[in-house]
Amino acid sequence: xxxxxxxxxxxxxxxxxxxxxxxxxxxxxxxxxxxxxxxxxxxxxxxxxxxxxxxxxxxxxxxxxxxxxxxxxxxxxxxxxxxxxxxxxxxxxxxxxxxxxxxxxxxxxxxx
Amino acid sequence: xxxxxxxxxxxxxxxxxxxxxxxxxxxxxxxxxxxxxxxxxxxxxxxxxxxxxxxxxxxxxxxxxxxxxxxxxxxxxxxxxxxxxxxxxxxxxxxxxxxxxxxxxxxxxx
Numbered sequence: 001x002x003x004x005x006x007x008x009x010x011x012x013x014x015x016x017x018x019x020x021x022x023x024x025x026x027x028x029x030x031x032x033x034x035x036x037x038x039x040x041x042x043x044x045x046x047x048x049x050x051x052x053x054x055x056x057x058x059x060x061x062x063x064x065x066x067x068x069x070x071x072x073x074x075x076x077x078x079x080x081x082x083x084x085x086x087x088x089x090x091x092x093x094x095x096x097x098x099x100x101x102x103x104x105x106x107x108x109x110x111x112x
Numbered sequence: 113x114x115x116x117x118x119x120x121x122x123x124x125x126x127x128x129x130x131x132x133x134x135x136x137x138x139x140x141x142x143x144x145x146x147x148x149x150x151x152x153x154x155x156x157x158x159x160x161x162x163x164x165x166x167x168x169x170x171x172x173x174x175x176x177x178x179x180x181x182x183x184x185x186x187x188x189x190x191x192x193x194x195x196x197x198x199x200x201x202x203x204x205x206x207x208x209x210x211x212x213x214x215x216x217x218x219x220x221x222x
Contacts, residue, residue, distance in 0.1 A: 004155075033209060043156060043199065043212040056207035091155050098208040100146060103155035 002026045004104035006092050012110045013082055021077045021107045023092030032075045033093040033101060034067065036060070043091065049075065082111045115139050116213035118200050124219045128189045133216045135200030136182040145183050146210060147176050148199040156199055156212075159185075190220045 005024045013019050025032050034046040047067055048056040054067065066078045075094075079086055089108050093101040119134045137145065144163050148156035160169045162178040169176050173194060175186045185198055197217045201210035 031208070042214045043150075043201075045204075045209045045211060048207065048209045056204075056209050058209075089153075093155075095208075098203075099144065100158045100161050101210060102158060103148075105155050106153075108153075 004092055004094055004102055006090075006104035006107050008107055009105070010108040010110070012112065015084060015111055016081050019079045019082055019086075019109060021079075021090050021092075021109070023075045023077075023104060024073050025075055025092065025094030026096075026102060027073070029094035029096050029102075031055075031095045031098070031101075032067075032069070033095075034077045035091045035093060035103075036088040037091065037106075038088045046077075079109075082109075084111050087111045115204070115211050116200050116202055118198075118213035118216050120216060121214065122217045122219070124221065125187075125190055127191055127220055127222050130186070130188045130190070132187070133185040133198055133218070134182060135185070135213060137200075137202050139202050139205065143203045143208070145178055146201045147183070147185055148201065148212075150197045150199055150215065159198075187218070190218075192220045192222055194218065195220045 007022045032049040035043050037043045045058045047061045064080045068076050089106040091103050091106045093103045095101045115138050117136045144161050147159040150156045160176040165180045167178050173188050177184045197215040199215045201212040204211050
């Protein structure tokens with residue numbers, strides 16, 4: 001069964017460092033998303049990406065965040081200068097159309 | 113403003129004790145209501161999509177129903193392996209990104 005894969009599964013970084021989280025969406029999917037979940041809180045939308053551009057973003061997705069689809073398979077989330085409050089699980093998701101999203105297992109980011 | 117409110121926050125059931133989880137939503141012009149299951153430390157796993165009032169969908173011991181203002185996830189004769197957090201989500205006012213509720217944490221004890 002096709003699945004969304006994410007790397008790394010866990011990353012520890014120092015405050016102020018840049019982090020890149022990587023995702024390989026399901027191959028025939030056209031819509032890509034990043035969500036985050038701070039420990040004990042709800043799953044929060046960050047950004048959606050379609051046709052090689054951002055289609056929607058939340059207030060959380062400020063200038064320190066960026067997304068890219070550098071090739072035909074990868075989808076990345078970059079955090080330029082990490083803060084303590086960026087510590088969270090980051091989930092990548094993809095969808096074939098505007099229906100259900102399929103999520104990866106997540107990347108746990110710990111900022112020290 | 114929360115578009116999705118789930119209740120209860122936590123629910124503890126004995127194995128075999130049926131119950132229902134609630135998801136109320138405030139979005140007008142609903143473009144789908146989605147149920148997911150999330151195990152600790154894992155990503156949400158898709159369960160159901162409902163599009164119109166009166167619609168029902170079933171999967172094993174789970175049945176989801178939809179009215180004009182809320183959705184219910186009925187769990188019949190649950191087993192310990194049904195223990196998880198159940199999430200409800202709807203698309204926002206514009207776009208198709210899903211907005212999630214805080215979830216109901218279900219614990220089923222033997």
